Amino acid sequence: MxxxxxxxxxxxxxxxxxxxxxxxxxxxxxxxxxxxxxxxxxxxxxxxxxxxxxxxxxxxxxxxxxxxxxxxxxxxxxxxxxxxxxxxxxxxxxxxxxxxxxxxxxxxxxxxxxxxxxxxxxxxxxxxxxxxxxxxxxxxxxxxxxxxxxxxxxxxxxxxxxxxxxxxxxxxxxxxxxxxxxxxxxxxxxxxxxxxxxxxxxxxxxxxxxxxxxxxxxxxCQATTVRLSDVTLAEKRGVPKGLLSGGDILEYNNNIHLINSTENGKIEASVSKGLSKFYALHKKAYSKRHHSQLSLKVENLEQDNVWKSSTCITQEHLNGNVIPQLEKVFCHMPAEIKExxxxxxxxxxxxxxxxxxxxxxxxxxxxxxxxxxxxxxxxx
Known part of the structure; x- marks a missing residue:
């Protein structure tokens, strides 16, 4: 055309x-x-x-x-x-x-x-x-x-x-x-x-x-977003200040629109841009506190419902590689939510x-x- x-x-x-x-x-x-x-x-x-x-x-x-x-x-x-x-x-x-x-x-x-x-x-x-x-x-x-x-x-x-x-x-x-x-x-x-x-x-x-x-x-990752308020460490001193704050935005429909404001007062970071920060978070936290815990609560925007059970990634099981754990979170979803x-x-x-x-x-x-x-x- x-x-x-x-x-x-x-x-x-x-x-x-x-x-x-x-x-x-x-x-x-x-x-x-x-x-x-x-x-x-x-x-x-x-x-x-x-x-x-x-x-x-x-x-x-x-x-x-x-x-x-x-x-x-x-x-x-x-x-x-x-x-x-x-x-x-x-x-x-x-x-x-x-x-x-x-x-x-x-x-x-x-x-x-x-x-x-x-x-x-x-x-x-x-x-x-x-x-x-x-x-x-x-x-x-x-x-x-x-x-x-x-x-x-x-x-x-x-x-x-x-x-x-x-x-x-x-x-x-x-x-x-x-x-x-x-x-x-x-x-x-x-x-x-x-x-x-x-x-x-x-x-x-x-x-x-x-x-x-x-x-x-x-x-x-299935229109899921990681709300910054839900990304926490069991011990906050393990999180470098400002690591997950700042300019993450949701890009709408492939560069047609950009959402640069937050919805309901919460900043939403797209998973694609958040992954690199997870790696940084993992590396920093792992070196400072071996047994700290990273909890990821993944929310489906379309249904606006939290998974029945949030997924926890324990540092002692990461063994220096966060990718397999993230795959479990984002790539292998429970059968009951496939619809x-x-x-x-x-x-x-x-x-x-x-x-x-x-x-x-x-x-x-x-x-x-x-x-x-x-x-x-x-x-x-």
């Missing part, structure tokens, strides 16, 4: 936001995103799909349930200076995340629709010959690494280079934050895909081609959706294969 600065002075271009590395998405000042309508017949077909699903008079239970798995739709929008340019106005699925990790996965055994020409079919098949066998294709990903406080990006060439033997490791890369595998995010993703699969198993109205799943999870992990899995891209009287077996096949791969990553 091109950027037209002159005609859209009030809009902002989001790089690598929704469609990962494939498009530039415009952001409306109200926080929604604008996807430019594609040329006919694709654009009108996608608009018709959204209009049908989000029709205010819709009473079809299948379509009403489908809304749960899509970004919210707010109609069509045109800039005042270019009324002939049409945009789909959609929910920004990444907006609530501090450090969004994003992956776009095309689902189905065919990336071409039933009306595609022989030339189009050949073109699509040649892009990824394994699509029919694997049932999905990684179109791109963007992963936040806690260790370097930076993002790693992979484009569509990365996904097309994955084979049957390497696809598991290729997807696992999306869930690794530089310290550990985010098993909590994998488990939550599987649960959400299973719900989408159940919807497909129960409907015979629509078939989807060249459509994707958009995965988003919180890179700064509340800050993860989104939404269906996107509907330029090739067609009426049907049979189950969408190609899409179902892709979902099942993807679940199997994710489960194998989780089990291993």
């Amino acid at each position: 091109g950027r037209r600065r002159a005609s859209k002075p009030l809009l902002r271009v989001l790089y690598s936001s929704w469609q990962v590395l494939l498009y530039r998405i415009l952001q409306h000042p109200d926080g929604t995103v604008l996807k430019q309508l594609q040329p006919p017949p694709r654009g009108p077909r996608e608009q018709e799909f959204y209009n049908k699903v989000y029709d205010s008079d819709c009473c079809d239970s299948i379509l009403l349930e489908l809304r749960e798995y899509l970004p919210k739709y707010f109609g069509v929008w045109s800039p005042p200076t270019a009324p002939n340019e049409m945009y789909l106005k959609l929910e920004d699925v990444t907006r609530k995340f501090n450090k969004p990790c994003i992956m776009d996965v095309k689902i189905g055994q065919k990336s071409y629709d039933p009306y595609a020409s022989a030339e189009k079919i050949q073109q699509q098949v040649s892009k990824y010959p394994l699509m029919e066998e694997i049932g999905f294709l990684v179109l791109g990903m963007r992963v936040y690494h806690v260790s370097s406080d930076s993002y790693e990006t992979q484009n569509q060439h990365y996904g097309r280079g994955l084979t049957k033997e390497t696809v598991k490791d290729g997807i696992a890369k999306f869930f690794h934050n530089g310290y550990c595998l985010r098993k909590d995010a994998i488990a939550a993703s599987i649960q959400k895909i299973e719900k989408i699969l159940a919807w497909f198993e129960g409907q015979k109205q629509l078939n989807f081609y060249a459509s994707s799943l958009l995965f988003v999870y919180e890179g700064s 509340s992990v800050n993860v989104e899995v939404r269906m996107i891209d509907f330029a090739h959706v067609f009426p049907s009287n049979a189950k969408d077996e190609g899409y179902i096949y892709g979902l099942k294969n993807l679940i199997t791969v994710l489960q194998n990553i989780l089990d291993n």
Whole structure:
């Protein structure tokens, strides 16, 4: 999607936001995103799909349930200076995340629709010959690494280079934050895909081609924050004064907004920036007081509930290495809170959706294969 600065002075271009590395998405000042309508017949077909699903008079239970798995739709929008340019106005699925990790996965055994020409079919098949066998294709990903406080990006060439033997490791890369595998995010993703699969198993109205799943999870350890008031030592004299105070801020939606004030009078430090301070805290405290204790109370912002039991890291068990202990805290969450992990899995891209009287077996096949791969990553 091109950027037209002159005609859209009030809009902002989001790089690598929704469609990962494939498009530039415009952001409306109200926080929604604008996807430019594609040329006919694709654009009108996608608009018709959204209009049908989000029709205010819709009473079809299948379509009403489908809304749960899509970004919210707010109609069509045109800039005042270019009324002939049409945009789909959609929910920004990444907006609530501090450090969004994003992956776009095309689902189905065919990336071409039933009306595609022989030339189009050949073109699509040649892009990824394994699509029919694997049932999905990684179109791109963007992963936040806690260790370097930076993002790693992979484009569509990365996904097309994955084979049957390497696809598991290729997807696992999306869930690794530089310290550990985010098993909590994998488990939550599987649960959400299973719900989408159940919807497909129960409907015979629509078939989807060249459509994707958009995965988003919180890179700064499941949108958890470490409240400074909750980071204490049993003996305060072991804590260097001012070690955890100062300029930590929450970065909102990948540099779109910065929260430089505190909520409810409490300073909140993102985990990504707090880890280095934990190391400093550990090193200083360990040298001064071998048996002091560091208590970490981790709070889930989305649910605003404290874990049933706070996690304590005892210095005498650290043995000079805090990373394994932090992995236990942030990367291996209790089973009972996996549902509340800050993860989104939404269906996107509907330029090739067609009426049907049979189950969408190609899409179902892709979902099942993807679940199997994710489960194998989780089990291993």
